[in-house]
Amino acid sequence: MKILVLLKQTPDTETQILVSSDGKSIDHSQSKYIVNPYDEFAIEEALRIQEKTQNCEVVIASFGPVSARERIVKGLAMGADRGLLIDNAGWENCDSLVTAKILAAVIKAEACDLVFTGKQAIDDDNMHVGVMVAEFLGWPHVNVVTQLTLNGEKLSIEREVEGGQKEVYETRLPVVLGAHKSLNTPRYASLPGIMKAKKKTLDVKTPKDFGLDHSVLQTLQQTLIEGYVYPAQKPKGKMFQGEAVEVMVAKVVKLLREEVKVI
């Protein structure tokens, strides 16, 4: 069995996101990068299946800048066998449909049986790519997976939806699964793991290597981010301190009722 994990490099969640002075792009000069947090759950789940399966290879693939290499190496240090970076040079600002088309071609070329990804990337927050990849391949997908059991070719899966409800699915390989937080607890890379990762194969390829011409991808690209703004600042609020708690709370409750009328 071959499991492929789709990984994305994203800015750290504690990073302040800065808009460039012309408002056209994000200024990443101060950004610290991490593996998209949800992708860690994807890697962990792939490794757990590998531990229970004979002849199982786990490959980590990322479509991104050359700097994403380090993120792939982190996955290799956790225990994945091999890495694959598809250099996004020339496609840095492509939309999710283009990204999904490229990754679907990668999955096809790799002939994998199971694909994991995070339920969403925490930068553009779209939840597009995993689902779109499955559609391009004609495979089933389940996103926001909180629990899964693999039994031979069959899987039973829980997906979280609103109100704490779970949709329960039965599906079969091949399938694309988007990992949610509660699926598992990702392992830390061990020191020997980190050492071994340095020797593992990490190929760098381009979309062209997967038979995707610039023109094919260009037709799919139909959205554009024209610019960025910060959300409107909230006006300065009213602070209460130094009085009896009873008094302060009573004042706020009165304001909630009479000033902003939300109670």
Place this chain on the structure above:
Amino acid sequence: MKVLVFCEQRDKKLKSYSFEALTIANRACGGQSANVAALLIGSGVDALSSQLQGWGADKVYLADDGRLTHYNPFHYAAALEAAMKSFQPDVVLGIASPMGRDLFARIAPRFSAPLLTDLIDVKEDLSGGTKPMYAGKVLAKVVFTKQTLRLATLRPNVFAAKQSKGEAKPEKLALSLTDDIPMKTLEIRKGKSEKPDLTEATRIISGGRSLGSAERFSILFDCADVIGATVGASRAAVDSGYATHDMQVGQTGKTVNPNLYIACGVSGSIQHMAGMRTSKVVVAINTDPDAPIFSIATYGIVADLFEAVPILTRHFKELLD
């Protein structure tokens, strides 16, 4: 312009945010309700079409089949595809709910159609809009670059729903659903809570790590019961095991948009505030007057939450009884 609106239901209950999408669709069509069609997918959902009367669409496509009782990406995408082929819309509009997000991402590649997700502002001609990124730390101005078929979902509870004429005449869609699909939806397991999900809640009370234990979250639940709020938590509280993952507000949790957000012992990390910044009114209770959460609070109370929250609960009770 013609707009098809996916109107979501679960358990034969129409999601109220469907009216928000219909309002935007009707506005885009300049009030021409003949150019707006609604789509209902489910089993035994024909009765719901009457609820769509007077919401800006003259036609309601009914995709009604026993296989559509629960959401299933294969069957629901087939139903949406059938409606799109019949109505030939320029734009398909939906809501960025768990179902809407899933379905729209599934259908986009099938038509090689672009998709904009989770818009909080939309141009009148639906040529683009505004979408939060990085959990709302920045807002992106997004546009469609071609005038071909395009897809978009709107963030729920952001757009005002406004009634307008629209006959909502039902029309049954001819479907050829097959059981030979590689995935089956077995059941929908109900959540423990009858409260609305954080993402749909109009009132939220959330707690941080200073709650100190899962048991102590009960003072938040007591308050929530009085005002019909949903209880949330910071990542620190979730990571400490005091609250479950589905309660987490923030960049790796849920992005929320309530009318009232009461933050108790939440210091206000960057990633937490990104997820709740758009709350209309924020009340913050914290012992540390320098806690970042106070910078976005409408009303800040510098106090121990264990003292303040029970008093707050009592006051709410007196007010609402």
